[in-house]
Amino acid sequence: MGILDSKVPAGPLAEKWTNHKNNIDLVNPANKRNIDIIVVGTGLAGGSAAATLAELGYNVKTFCYQDSPRRAHSIAAQGGINAAKNYQGDGDSNYRLFYDTVKGGDYRSREANVYRLAEVSANIIDQCVAQGVPFAREYGGLLDNRSFGGVLVSRTFYAKGQTGQQLLLGAYSAMNRQINRGKIKSFTRHEMMDLVKVDGKARGIIARNLVTGEIERHSAHAVVLATGGYGNVFFLSTNAMGSNVMAAWRAHRKGAFFANPCYTQIHPTCIPVSGEHQSKLTLMSESLRNDGRIWVPKRLEDAKAIREGKMTPLQLKEEDRDYYLERRYPAFGNLVPRDVASRAAKERCDAGFGVNKTGEAVYLDFASAIERYGKEKALIAGLNNADKNTITTLGKAVVEAKYGNLFQMYEKIVDENPYETPMMIYPAVHYTMGGLWVDYNLQTTIAGCYAAGEANFSDHGANRLGASALMQGLADGYFVLPYTIGNYLSKDIRTGPIPTDSAEFDEAEKEVRDRLSKLMSGSGLHSVDYYHKKLGKIMWNKCGMSRNAEHLQEAIDEISALRADFWENVKIPGSIEGINQELEKAGRVADFLELGELFAKDALTRNESCGGHFREEYQTPEGEALRDDKNFKFVSAWEYKGAPKDAVLHKEELIYENIELKTRSYK
């Protein structure tokens, strides 16, 4: 065992979590009242952790940069949440959810963590229903399920196309109950600027009040980072505008190892880029692939005619269309995992078959679904000889009931009616599987500093399956952290309050102030967005859906040069006092400029293709990913040593005792 100890409990896989819970130390209720915990980020992981820790009796302080905890970006998740309830009786089980998740992650996740995730998944649904989360139901009054990419069972629970919103509002309501009791103190419009360590342990944070600009000190016995992913390093992504890596990166600089930064999920069903002014990308739920069929024209000249506006997709006959996912992957068809679907779209567009003016779009077509549902409805209604119009009208109503809000959103953005013309989609950066390295207890390599949800690396390996992010965020916050953090805090019952006037806090605050002054003192040549867009272009072109050694090396050099330019020449109007959104962005982009380089370095080090990490040098003759289990069956955990180029790699070997490693096939 190297420097990294995953602390996975001994014993059979299915008993590890129960045994662990039975053997860890507890804190008695009277002592919990004397222990403070800081939770940064109030999305599904942070919100659920804060509420649960406060219910247990700890004093919790939450921090979010938004004006309300309810606005965290978990709210944008559309499709659903997985749980091994087997309500459909289609053979689902904890083991099958575990197996699908490890396979979907291309055998790069930790077995014990994933099994625990599957094990607590059913509890999440029970908990959320008890909170009043209005999941979709069938006519009999029981919960409805749908299927998602990469699996063969229906285990996804959903609330229209707003599942993330409803789950987050559930966690937010649980937080509100604790705020009302005085057990949570909620700091909104606050950003964590640094982590404070005392005697090697995380003991607090420095935060900036985004309204007054004041720099504040907050102490606690433990710090939980639930601050989401770093997809915005690409500038254009489906993340919220404010989503950033600052909290995680500050912790990394203080000693928390950063794991697998190159594992990025590029989601296949996003609305294509429309122009240079674009500020962010919009995702269309993967659930659309249940009924939509993806295609491009078979002939290059047809694709060209469509791009030039000389032809419409409706003019192309069935035999002139290439349903390339159904052709390449007959077993899973349009429901292959996200990484596979994204690469296949890129392959067709790179080959010249793209269908919008930029050449970077494929069709997602609902015509067959509308016809199929229409015929079914007509039959139920006793219309044996229904004409085509009636069938189409009936079918459209079914599609509207299932995806109405998504279709409306598409129409508002693209200005085309997707009931009549096929939707256009293209892959976009959506989720980052990498994040802070954590052990089985979700503790980072800094004692007392925990990471939950997308901010950690642990459960999704090299690729995340649909509807698993919500599951993981809530599993970490409701059912894992509240146990494991107690084990750590049981040693802190005699510590007493952590003072904020120590030398460590003085120094951390000084560092933050110096950094802000340095940002403000740039020569004023270019705006923050100028640098962010440049970084995004480098990342997308050289560290995006497919990568090669030459491009990655170029990316490292270019990002390093861009970072130097940024610190010298960035332009930030206004002052450190009061609301200054440019200053907020600058702090975030500064950290992206470091993370981006480590990202490229990580991708360059991993000489294999796995999940969301596709290296052009490592592929089969058919263009499928070529994994190298002999040499790369490990987690890359990077230790900060100054500049990203000096980061030191530590390897956590992944041990598979319950699953046989296979070539991932969806054919």
Added chain:
Amino acid sequence: MKLSLKVWRQKDAKSKGAMVDYSLEGVEGDMSFLEMLDVLNEQLIDNGEEPVVFDHDCREGICGSCSLQINGEPHGPDRLVTTCQLHMRKFNDGDTIVIEPFRAKSFPVLKDLIVDRSAFDRIQQAGGYISVNTSGNTVDANATPIDKHAADEAMDAATCIGCGACVAACKNASAMLFTSAKVSQYALLPQGQVEATQRVQSMVRQMDLEGFGNCTNTGACEIECPKGISLENIARMNREYFSANLKG
């Protein structure tokens, strides 16, 4: 297209604000309203001026951060969209667009177009929850079947994004649509019954304490709501409130 903008500028909560005129060129129909403001801000930064600040985050119409009173309407002229999903193709070349923050006594302006909507959080904290601890041992999710119609109605009420457009649209600055949406979600579900009496009383009390006005049934809130939250929720909250008061 070329636009004339009249934008509310205010240094901070204590300062007085004023409308400032800007002219903007090169606006495209595919831009969202906020992307148009991004272009304005790039221009201001280039000229060494302070950019206009406004709340925004997801830019997908779901987080509820963005606001803005555009030509007198919350979230602008389009229906069932937030400002971030309003596209410039809804405007014409040469238009003058007036951009103000949401106006209400209970939503004080913090700077430019940013207002403080924490009153909404406090209304939710007063009772917008079901008191159930996290245990993993609550009853099975399917133990209580719920009528699909009721579940769907609860979902419709629950889709409120807490943006505050209802308050900004109302001549009384009433928060009845917002408060009633949460009350309704729980009132429609069996899980919400146990605490129903206390919930509606606490939330209404907090709503009044925050200084929101009364409802006079103009229906402006429903028309401007980007999520189409129905006025029926207000009627339902009134029923809940009266029966709660009868119970005492």
